[in-house]
Amino acid sequence: MCADGPGTADWYRNFGMFDAPESSPCYAEWSVGIANDPELIRRIEQWPHNKRQPLLMLAAARFLGARISPYPAFSEFLYDHWAEISRIVLARATQTNEAGRCATLLPSLAAIADVTGKPLALLEVGASAGLGLFPDRYAYEYQGAAGITRLLPGPEEPPPPMLRCTIEGPVPVPAALPEVVWRAGIDLNPLDIANPDDVAWLEALIWPEQEFRRERLRQAIAIAQQQPPLLVAGDLNEQLVHLAASAPADATLVVFHSAVMAYLTSAERERFRQAINALAVSRGCQWLSNEGHTVIQQADGSSVVPEMNPERLRGRFLLLHNGQPVAIAGPHGQSLQWL
Numbered sequence: 001m002c003a004d005g006p007g008t009a010d011w012y013r014n015f016g017m018f019d020a021p022e023s024s025p026c027y028a029e030w031s032v033g034i035a036n037d038p039e040l041i042r043r044i045e046q047w048p049h050n051k052r053q054p055l056l057m058l059a060a061a062r063f064l065g066a067r068i069s070p071y072p073a074f075s076e077f078l079y080d081h082w083a084e085i086s087r088i089v090l091a092r093a094t095q096t097n098e099a100g101r102c103a104t105l106l107p108s109l110a111a112i113a114d115v116t117g118k119p120l121a122l123l124e125v126g127a128s129a130g131l132g133l134f135p136d137r138y139a140y141e142y143q144g145a146a147g148i149t150r151l152l153p154g155p156e157e158p159p160p161p162m163l164r165c166t167i168e169g170p171v172p173v174p175a176a177l178p179e180v181v182w183r184a185g186i187d188l189n190p191l192d193i194a195n196p197d198d199v200a201w202l203e204a205l206i207w208p209e210q211e212f213r214r215e216r217l218r219q220a221i222a223i224a225q226q227q228p229p230l231l232v233a234g235d236l237n238e239q240l241v242h243l244a245a246s247a248p249a250d251a252t253l254v255v256f257h258s259a260v261m262a263y264l265t266s267a268e269r270e271r272f273r274q275a276i277n278a279l280a281v282s283r284g285c286q287w288l289s290n291e292g293h294t295v296i297q298q299a300d301g302s303s304v305v306p307e308m309n310p311e312r313l314r315g316r317f318l319l320l321h322n323g324q325p326v327a328i329a330g331p332h333g334q335s336l337q338w339l
């Protein structure tokens, strides 16, 4: 252990033993291999603390061409390419953009459009490349006890990704896709889907064996490339109010985010919540939050869902509408359990 938390080797070992195996046997083996190599751990510890996370360094290796292989071949790759890996790790961040999360947001988005009787103006904070801004342009397949419901956008060229989501409980699966008339995002570092390096980085962030997610990413990028969204570079707290002011007044403004709040301090999250409250009062803004444990645990140590067994939430996201829990979601949009 070191002063600022568990040691780097523990971090890689835990990632390899507990986080990775279900999604990526290859990352599981590689991470444990790294944890057992003191020289690699020493090199990783030359990087700033926020750059040492396993996913970032593994994605950097993949970006540079590391293929699925047994650990000894990967270890050789790491030693051969260390200078380049360092360069990528220091220049990049984990900015996975998962279009699949639209499947867990869609029922709430459609309900908002129904209730307000207006089309939607979407503003995503922490938007990465902005692929979450096209929920009306993707295809969906919701599978529950009552069977399968499919939702398709109008005839599209190129074909939309099919977002498959298993549902439980009274999920309000809509009969049609909501109309979106404006889309904009904020990110500290927006990724550019017209830039081949950024696209290659988005692909490298997907775990090696998850080819279906890479295919989904490519299809979502092709959709977004037809009508690239407005992406503003900057801190979400600095940009939100200004950008929200350019949303059309005759549409319902929905501010949403997925997998972003973990990057903010609790003071920054509080500032964001206050801005959302002010937008709710001034222009009827609706707020959807799709996040992991950082939003479940409040600054005072209490939980926004105190009645819920933490085991039920482990490894999953909580979907909140205007601060009220509505569903537990698979982290990549693969499941939705209505509360």
Ligand SMILES: C[S@@+](CC[C@H](N)C(=O)[O-])C[C@H]1O[C@@H](n2cnc3c(N)ncnc32)[C@H](O)[C@@H]1O
Pocket (backbone or CB within 6 Å): 093, 094, 095, 096, 097, 098, 099, 101, 125, 126, 127, 128, 129, 132, 186, 187, 188, 189, 234, 235, 236, 237, 257, 258, 259, 260, 263, 264
């Ligand atoms: C894990 S990615 C998730 C991207 C996207 N929301 C999704 O679900 O696919 C988190 C994104 O939040 C952005 N981010 C983190 N802190 C931010 C801040 N303070 N202001 C704006 N963007 C931020 C990061 O740059 C990154 O692109």
